[in-house]
Amino acid sequence: MTEQTRSLTAIMFTDIVGYTSLVAQDEAKAIQVRERYRDIMRVLVEQFQGKVVDATGDEFLVTFQSALRAVDCALAIQTALRDDPDLRLRIGIHLGEVVKQGEEVIGDGVNVASRIRPLAEPGGICISESVLHLVRNRSHFRADSLGSRALKNVDQPVKVFALAAEPSSARPRSRRRRVIPVIVGVAVLLLILYAIYAANRAAILSRIVLAAPRLFVDPVEQRIGFATTADGVRIAYATTGQGPPVVSVVGWATHLERGLGSPMYDSVGVIHWLSKRYFLVRYDGRGFGLSDRNVNDFSLDARVRDLETVADALGFGQFAIYAMSAGGPAAIAYTVRHPERVSRLILADSSAGGARYGTERRRQWDGMIPLFRTSWDSPVVRSMMTIFLFPNANEVEQRLVNEFLRISGDGPAVADFFQEHMEIDTRKLAMQIALPTLVVHGAEDIIIPLESGREVASLIPGARFEIISGADHEQGAYGSAEVRKVVDEFLAPLLSN
Secondary structure (H helix, E strand, O other): OOOEEEEEEEEEEEEEOOHHHHHHHOHHHHHHHHHHHHHHHHHHHHHOOOEEEEEEOOEEEEEEOOHHHHHHHHHHHHHHOOOOOOOOEEEEEEEEEEEEEOOEEEOHHHHHHHHHHHHOOOOEEEEEHHHHHHHOOOOOOEEEEEEEEOOOOOOOOEEEEEEEOOOHHHOOOOOOOOOOOOOHHHHHHHHHHHHHHHHOHHHHHHHHHHHHHHHHOOOOOOEEEEEEOOOOOEEEEEEEOOOOEEEEEOOOOOOOOOOOOOOEOEOOOHHHHHHOOOEEEEEEOOOEOOOOOOOOOOOHHHHHHHHHHHHHHOOOOOEEEEEEHHHHHHHHHHHHHOHHHEEEEEEEOOOOOHHHOOHHHHHHHHHHHHHHHHHOOOHHHHHHHHHHHOOOOOHHHHHHHHHHHHHHEOHHHHHHHHHHHOOOOOHHHHOOOOOOEEEEEEOOOOOOOHHHHHHHHHHOOOOEEEEEOOOOHHHHHHHOHHHHHHHHHHHHHHHHO
16 A cells, blocks of 8 residues: 655645637637647756655646745746736645645645635636745735635635735726816826737837947947858857956857857946957857857857857957856867967856756756747746846846847757757866866856865866855846956956057
């Protein structure tokens, strides 16, 4: 007989609004919607360390060890699906005691969660009071009371709350008809304008954020050029500033014209910072931005060829490399092949390659890569990547990143890039580097964990390793004052020379 265990568990139930009607109207489309729904759910549930207990029809039963993870997962799901008219979900979450018998989960807690779910609006989330008690001090969502509800087959009424990610100030205000003869025209106009803003607040603000660097910051006078690699791929590069040359290596999600930086434009002034004292070179890797898009070779050798081509086109003797995130492996390989040309090497929030990712992280990528290949045009799929890269971003920032991901590259390129990245391992190459190297890493980076940076630093003889306290992936790579200070100190000898 299978052993039974009891535990306090966060239970999440989801279903698709109108799915039964869709099956009756268009069965083939219903199957496609259901499969897309299941793919997205499995990836996001795993990302938030949940467990799918049952997935029957259009329903999902998921358990979490943490109420906060359950709530954050629900918010991420609804955020990812907000632009998909075919996938309007209702989500219910309850914290209660359940009985686990093998793979089966039963008990009053499961029943309560299933009864709370229908109370949610399409695209909404409802939680019980037991969940709210554990997450109420968090500031990234709002809970509105729906009162006590009598639920079927539940002895006592349950207090239910509707959850939303937006702050209360951003919610559309209720519209009441007011007849004030003198100012009715003005009042109606103001209400319409406010309603438009409130309903589209995130989209409007994201457009403002996109435009702000161009409107309010001294314009960057970049010079764009093109060079062709040995395998016939045209690579776009841009230069700014004057001084010793520094080449920035990122690898993907760049666009020299449409974005002042990458992956979130130049919101923290990286280009201005480095261009003040250095001849800064940025380039769009193959498959992205202004570089040739129709390519299928994203191997380590191909990425090194891109860097070689840019450096040769500019006629550099020696230059420093500032490699961020997925640009690290190409920078390591280039440095080993051309040590006489690299004056200093910076590896910021990077790793030896995707082959060093743990089992759990590889499973996440294995689930996402096929979706990138087939459905990158969908804002829903790009939202998955946005949430994966920036789990703490607000809605405006999420829309900003989502739009930039759309602009910078196509689905097959993104999929091929990361498919190859999962096989790259530059540990043996790193051990051959014999020049000044700075490895800097954000302590709170969950995209490329701190241990990855520590490993790279330990492999490179004499490498300087700096941990940026409290920094996430973007802050550890370039976005914090502390990392800029460390980088300035490391590059200072170039100015004296």
